[in-house]
Amino acid sequence: MQFSSSARAAEENFDYLFKIILIGDSNVGKTCVVRHFTSGVYAETQQNTIGVDFTVRALEINGKKVKMQVWDTAGQERFRTITQSYYRSAHAAIIAYDLTRRSTFESVPHWIHEIEKYGAANLVIMLIGNKCDMWEKRHVLFEDACTLAEKYGLLAVLETSAKESKNIDEVFVLMARELMARHSLPLYGEGPLGSLPLDSSPVLTAPGPREKSQCTC
Amino acid sequence: MDNSLDNSLPTEFDVIVIGTGLPESILAAACSRSGQRVLHLDSRSYYGGNWASFSFSGLLSWLKEYQQNSDIGEESTAAWQDMIHETEEGITLCKKDETIQHTEVFCYASQDMEDNIEETDDLQKNPSCVASSTLIKPLDSACLSEEMHSLYVSSYEVPAKGTPENNGEVTDIAEILVKEEYCGYKTYKHRVSDGAKDEIKPILEDNSDPPKRNRITYSQIVEEGRRFNIDLVSKLLYSQGLLIDLLIKSNVSRYAEFKNVTRILAFREGKVEQVPCSRADIFNSKELTMVEKRMLMKFLTFCLDYEQHPDEYQAFTQCSFSEYLKTKKLTPSLQHFVLHSIAMMSESSCTTIEGLKATKNFLQCLGRFGNTPFLFPLYGQGEIPQCFCRMCAVFGGIYCLRHKVQCLVVDKESGRCKAIIDHLGQRINAKYFIVEDSYLSEETCSNVQYKQISRAVLITDQSILKTDSDQQISILIVPPVEPGACAVRVTELCSSTMTCMKDTCLVHLTCSSSKTAREDLESVVKKLFTPYAETEIDKEELAKPRLLWALYFNMRDSSGVSRSSYNGLPSNVYVCTGPDCGLGNEHAVKQAETLFNEIFPSEEFCPPPPNPEDVFFDGDDKQPEPLGANTIIIAQPESSEGSKNLESSEKHLQN
Numbered sequence: 035m036q037f038s039s040s041a042r043a044a045e046e047n048f049d050y051l052f053k054i055i056l057i058g059d060s061n062v063g064k065t066c067v068v069r070h071f072t073s074g075v076y077a078e079t080q081q082n083t084i085g086v087d088f089t090v091r092a093l094e095i096n097g098k099k100v101k102m103q104v105w106d107t108a109g110q111e112r113f114r115t116i117t118q119s120y121y122r123s124a125h126a127a128i129i130a131y132d133l134t135r136r137s138t139f140e141s142v143p144h145w146i147h148e149i150e151k152y153g154a155a156n157l158v159i160m161l162i163g164n165k166c167d168m169w170e171k172r173h174v175l176f177e178d179a180c181t182l183a184e185k186y187g188l189l190a191v192l193e194t195s196a197k198e199s200k201n202i203d204e205v206f207v208l209m210a211r212e213l214m215a216r217h218s219l220p221l222y223g224e225g226p227l228g229s230l231p232l233d234s235s236p237v238l239t240a241p242g243p244r245e246k247s248q249c250t251c
Numbered sequence: 252m253d254n255s256l257d258n259s260l261p262t263e264f265d266v267i268v269i270g271t272g273l274p275e276s277i278l279a280a281a282c283s284r285s286g287q288r289v290l291h292l293d294s295r296s297y298y299g300g301n302w303a304s305f306s307f308s309g310l311l312s313w314l315k316e317y318q319q320n321s322d323i324g325e326e327s328t329a330a331w332q333d334m335i336h337e338t339e340e341g342i343t344l345c346k347k348d349e350t351i352q353h354t355e356v357f358c359y360a361s362q363d364m365e366d367n368i369e370e371t372d373d374l375q376k377n378p379s380c381v382a383s384s385t386l387i388k389p390l391d392s393a394c395l396s397e398e399m400h401s402l403y404v405s406s407y408e409v410p411a412k413g414t415p416e417n418n419g420e421v422t423d424i425a426e427i428l429v430k431e432e433y434c435g436y437k438t439y440k441h442r443v444s445d446g447a448k449d450e451i452k453p454i455l456e457d458n459s460d461p462p463k464r465n466r467i468t469y470s471q472i473v474e475e476g477r478r479f480n481i482d483l484v485s486k487l488l489y490s491q492g493l494l495i496d497l498l499i500k501s502n503v504s505r506y507a508e509f510k511n512v513t514r515i516l517a518f519r520e521g522k523v524e525q526v527p528c529s530r531a532d533i534f535n536s537k538e539l540t541m542v543e544k545r546m547l548m549k550f551l552t553f554c555l556d557y558e559q560h561p562d563e564y565q566a567f568t569q570c571s572f573s574e575y576l577k578t579k580k581l582t583p584s585l586q587h588f589v590l591h592s593i594a595m596m597s598e599s600s601c602t603t604i605e606g607l608k609a610t611k612n613f614l615q616c617l618g619r620f621g622n623t624p625f626l627f628p629l630y631g632q633g634e635i636p637q638c639f640c641r642m643c644a645v646f647g648g649i650y651c652l653r654h655k656v657q658c659l660v661v662d663k664e665s666g667r668c669k670a671i672i673d674h675l676g677q678r679i680n681a682k683y684f685i686v687e688d689s690y691l692s693e694e695t696c697s698n699v700q701y702k703q704i705s706r707a708v709l710i711t712d713q714s715i716l717k718t719d720s721d722q723q724i725s726i727l728i729v730p731p732v733e734p735g736a737c738a739v740r741v742t743e744l745c746s747s748t749m750t751c752m753k754d755t756c757l758v759h760l761t762c763s764s765s766k767t768a769r770e771d772l773e774s775v776v777k778k779l780f781t782p783y784a785e786t787e788i789d790k791e792e793l794a795k796p797r798l799l800w801a802l803y804f805n806m807r808d809s810s811g812v813s814r815s816s817y818n819g820l821p822s823n824v825y826v827c828t829g830p831d832c833g834l835g836n837e838h839a840v841k842q843a844e845t846l847f848n849e850i851f852p853s854e855e856f857c858p859p860p861p862n863p864e865d866v867f868f869d870g871d872d873k874q875p876e877p878l879g880a881n882t883i884i885i886a887q888p889e890s891s892e893g894s895k896n897l898e899s900s901e902k903h904l905q906n
Contacts, residue, residue, distance in 0.1 A: 084647050087505070088865045108644035115650040117298060119506045119635035151477065245576060 039203035049098040050104055052213050053123055053136075055105045057145045058130035059138040060112045063164040066196035067130060068104045076196050093210055100210045114144075116187075125217075126160070126209055131179075131191060133163040134171040139179070148185050159188045162205055167195040171174050262409050262679050264290045266850075267671055269344075269656055270687025273302040273836065274827040275855070276639035277843035279648055280503065285854040288650035290679065291640065294655040298640060301350055301483050301691040301806055301829050304633030304750070307476030308635060310708075314802070317351045331657045331672040337856040339669070341658035342819065345692045348412035350807035350829060352703075360469040360710075360799035467712055467755055467799055475752035480631035481708055482750070483806065484830040485742050485759030487625040487726065491616045493840040494635070497627065506638035508629045510748055516716055516727035516741075517592045519584065523716045523727065523779070526592040528613070529622050547585050547875065552592075554610040564603055572596055572606025575794035587730075595834065596612060597730045597738030625834075627724055627742075630749045635836075644899060646860075659684060661821050668821040683850050684824045688809050691817065691826070699816045702808040703764035703830045707773040710800040711756045715779050717741060721754075722747045726834075729775050737762040739775045755799065763832045768803040776801065806830065810838050825850065 056064045072074055072089040088105040103126070110116045121127075129145045131138040142161065149157060161183050163174060174191060183191045189212055194201040265287040266460075268279045283289040297303050305313055376547055382786040433452075473481075488494050488509070498504040527536040528551075533544050553563060567575040572594065576586045591597050594609040601609075617622030628634050644650055662669050670680040688696070714723055728743040744750045744757045751757035758780075760772045776798070783797040809833030817826060825846045826837035831838045847856050 085645060085860055087645050087860075089863065108641060109647075110641070110644045110650050112649075113651045113654075115652050117506075117641045117644075118630070119634050120641060122634075123508065156315075235536050 037098045047099065048092070048101045048211075050214060050217065051101045051103060052125045053103050053105065054128060054209060055107075055120060056127045056128050056130060057107060057111060057116070057148070059132070059141045060109075062130045062132040062135075062138050063196055065106055065129050066195060067128075067162070067164060067205075070196040070199065071102075071122060072104065074199075075151070076199070091206070093207065095207065095210055096215065097226065098214065100214065102206055105207075105247075112143055113125040116148065118152045121149060123155060124153055125213055126155065126158040128160050128162055128209070129188075129207065130162050131174065133164050133174045133231060134168050135166055136173040139163070139174040139182075141187070142182060142198050146188075158209065158216070159186070160209055161188050161191045162201075162203065163191065163193040165195060165197075166193040166200060167198045260290070260649070260673075260679065261288075262289045262677070264649075264679065266290070266683045266685065267679065268685040268689050269293075269671075270300050270641060270827065271295075271298045271636055271652075272687050272827065272829065273636045273639075273839040274843045274846075275300075275687050276636035277497070277644070277840065278827070278847055280501065280639040280642040280646075281843065281847045281852070281857045282683075283648040284501070285645040285851060286646075286858065287851075289643055290681070291643060291648055291650050292654045292656060292673075293652045294690070294739075296653050298652065299483075299633045299636045300689065300770065302633060302636050303495045304480040304482045307479040307481070309476075310479070310481050312801070314354055314356065317804075318349075319353050328677045334672050334676060334678055335660050338663050340661050340663055341672070342661060342695065342821075343658045343692050344656050344667075344686075344690045348689055350643045350689045352805045352807075353769070354802070354804040355769050357798075359797070359801070361783070362469045372641040376407055394580060437478060441715040460614060465603065467752075469800070472752065472755075472800060477771060478746070478749075479710075479757065480633065480750040480758065482632040482759060483706070484514075484632060484664075485488055485706070485740070486632055486830070486836055487834055488629055489616050489835045489837075490619040490621075490624055490626055491612075491614070492835050492837060493603040494836040497840055497857060498638075499597055500643065500859060502624055502860050503591070503638045503642050503857075504890065506641050509620075509626040509631060510724060512623045512625035512627060512724045512726055513621075514716070514723055514725040515592050515623055517724050518729045519587050521778070525716060526588045528588075528593055529617050532622065541762065543582055543585055546581055547588075550579055550581060550585075550589065551610070551614060554607055555614050557607045557611060564607060567603045570603055571599055572601045572603050573599065575603040575606065584828050591730050591738065595728055595738075595740075597728060597736050607715060608820055623726075625726065627744065627748055648808060656690070659686075659821070659824060666821055668824050682823065684821075684825060685827060685846065687827045687829065688812065689807070689829060691820075693822065697815050697818060699809075699812050702832070703763040704806045704808045704830070705760075705762050705766075705768035706804050706806055707758075707760035707768060707772045707776060709749065709758040709776065709798055710762070711758055711780060711796040711798055712754070712783070713796045714756055715741075715758075715796055716747070721745060723801030725899040729778070732774070737765065737771075739772060740778070741775070756796065761832065763808065764805055768805045772803060774880040804815075808832055825906040840843050 044185070058064055064139050066076060067088055069161075072091045085239060086106070087108075088103050093100045093102060104189045107116060107120070110120075122162065127149050129142055129149075131142055133139070144195070146159065149159060161179060162178055163176070164171075176198070179191045179193075182188075190208060192205050194205060197200060266279075266282045266289045268275050268282075268289060268291045271291065271293040279289050279291045291355040291700050293300065297305075297309070303313075320858065322459065325558070331341055331343075353760055379759060441712065498507070515528055516523055517526045527539065530548070533551075536544065539547065553560060557564060561573050567578065573586070573590050576589055583591065589610065592608070593613050594601075595604045595613070596606050596609050620626060640648075640650065657670050657672045657674060657676075660670040660672060660678070661667065668684050671684070672678050714721060714725070715727065716723075716725065723743070723744045724745060725741075725743045727743070729739045729741060733736050739760055739762045742759045742761075744759070746753045746755065748757075762771055779795065780798045781795045783799050807829060808831055809828040812828060814820075814826055820826070823856055825848070827842060828838075844856050847854070
């Protein structure tokens with residue numbers, strides 16, 4: 035049980051509410067991505083967000099009201115001290131790296147491992163390569179990201195730019211659709227093993243100078 | 252991958268908190284919430300100190316750390332002396348944690364399965380842990396301990412035969428497959444009781460006799476080790492207690508989920524029985540006679556407002572509570588229930604007033620969230636300090652684990668602490684310092700007397716009181732056999748609390764120590780459980796749950812130590828104690844609030860934060876969405892893990 039004081043919650047009718055956590059190394063633009071998604075604003079210099087646990091945006095998909103609650107790391111990724119409870123009740127995770135900094139991409143397996151350790155078993159994971167507006171400084175090939183996504187069975191890889199509003203909404207809409215599909219399957223978890231929808235096919239999308247949308251691994 | 256670790260730490264803070272146990276974490280959150288710049292450090296690789304919870308492999312690593320018990324870190328302390336000025340002096344901090352003693356491990360589960368199970372070593376194989384040790388110069392103590400540790404891993408023979416390889420890539424499918432296999436062993440009928448929607452269980456034909464019980468092997472425990480969240484301190488939350496109130500007030504509750512303790516049990520004449528305590532329980536009880544029901548109802552109703560009826564107890568204020576109960580027209584079994592299970596005042600020294608007060612407190616906690624007065628946090632007690640740490644971080648607090656502090660720097664003239672010097676030789680300044688007492692050196696603590704807590708952790712194959720549902724959370728007080736000894740508190744957790752694997756129970760035993768933990772607790776363990784054995788056992792023994800694995804240890808209880816007993820601590824260094832022996836968390840919360848008010852007398856303690864959904868950023872043209880943050884709505888139950896959310900929202904609606 036949770037001690038929500040949400041008498042308000044009962045009043046509004048949402049068909050789905052999903053908790054999505056955002057992780058990845060420091061300064062890869064996580065907060066910019068969320069901020070852009072929830073408010074459509076990009077700020078060049080990002081102050082540490084004080085006092086904000088998560089941000090919310092409502093989407094309408096296939097006539098259903100979907101509420102996306104996006105949680106930020108509160109800076110605890112900096113010294114790798116994210117609390118376990120951050121992962122606990124998440125339905126999905128978005129791992130972000132900065133495609134101009136190789137090291138942030140190399141940390142991705144670490145973050146996947148953390149999710150496996152503390153998250154729910156069927157958590158949906160998506161990978162985003164941020165700052166694709168700076169493609170001329172690119173240090174991570176989209177192909178490498180695809181290979182990694184395939185290796186770990188991630189849902190998708192998208193290259194994004196909070197600055198140029200590229201692929202931000204797409205990330206969350208794709209995530210919302212996948213979560214809706216998984217959470218509306220009848221008798222989920224009851225049927226024989228084969229019916230578990232763990233094998234949803236990855237959709238890999240890259241925008242930018244080289245047209246590379248819908249690369250299916 | 253170490254890119255993020257290049258970030259150097261700022262060197263100016265308002266408050267530095269050392270230790271991530273519950274009181275320190277609450278304080279860190281409170282300070283950060285009131286606008287202070289907080290640095291929160293822990294020398295260990297995990298949150299919580301002695302308040303932590305561990306996976307099975309994590310617990311084994313923790314044990315090894317204490318069992319090796321060597322003087323690590325005596326070297327390389329030269330650095331700090333060069334860092335301080337002539338007008339300053341250093342107070343060194345403790346290099347070795349001595350709060351845990353007498354650890355003993357017993358494995359009863361069969362170990363004869365193929366030994367190809369890989370063991371994940373959470374504490375040591377954590378990539379970030381390795382990363383931090385490589386950052387430090389080879390001579391550094393942390394690095395040494397790291398090496399010694401891995402040496403120890405390979406020679407540690409008790410149960411671990413697998414290679415300590417990292418198997419973090421076990422896929423979900425593999426786990427599910429394994430689970431399915433376990434189900435196949437079962438030959439008795441599972442009935443899913445009304446409320447238990449936690450897991451869908453296969454129902455198999457009950458056609459074999461004698462009934463065979465499911466067999467859990469040691470390798471299965473290791474393989475499913477991630478499912479365990481084993482608390483070092485066993486506590487519950489009183490549903491009207493200080494911690495619940497604080498969690499709700501500060502909104503930290505949004506980071507955690509809870510389950511109600513489902514049963515209060517009693518142990519009388521060698522048998523475990525359920526104690527009816529709510530009105531409904533008493534009414535529905537099959538064990539109590541009509542007369543007993545009336546007696547108990549009458550007595551409990553009186554206890555709820557006993558202050559209004561002084562004539563009922565005034566003559567007995569000098570008596571013990573147990574003597575008083577004898578005068579109240581209660582049958583012996585009812586006296587037992589009230590004394591041990593409701594008032595939980597087994598000690599013969601408990602007075603009538605204390606007993607009445609405790610009974611009233613128990614009754615007042617009933618019904619707020621369910622049929623018993625207690626709540627248990629999903630994933631274990633160790634979540635709670637972390638939730639406060641998250642709150643601290645959300646308000647700008649900076650976190651560093653695996654970060655040792657060499658000394659406090661004191662200004663000779665003012666006598667105040669100015670800074671700390673960390674293991675990297677970095678000097679970090681602050682105005683206030685909050686230190687958990689296990690970090691204080693022997694010299695600082697030379698006059699301090701400690702108590703001890705005796706603890707046992709058991710993994711068993713079934714509940715101590717079987718019912719239709721195997722998803723029960725129970726608390727049992729076993730009264731002392733001889734007068735003067737301590738009662739033993741037993742908490743039994745089921746797999747839906749996310750603290751143990753399916754088809755096992757996790758049992759915590761706690762009492763205040765008179766001897767070593769095993770000497771204090773073994774007799775109770777023997778009364779309630781029987782060791783797992785392959786061979787046939789007689790019928791009476793068969794009825795008892797079987798022990799698969801057991802751990803005993805003593806933990807230092809510093810809760811009674813007064814600030815004045817420490818030598819030479821500056822006035823702006825505040826000390827937090829480790830866990831106390833009590834059932835609730837009242838001591839930790841009170842301590843945090845008292846210290847906070849001492850440091851910042853004019854600030855409010857953990858006021859509610861703004862609702863994240865009411866926070867707007869510049870240029871936000873969207874309408875606010877007036878929806879509470881916490882209720883997770885899921886259209887369909889997804890799996891055993893997801894269903895808790897559904898259940899929780901249902902429960903929420905009921906309240």
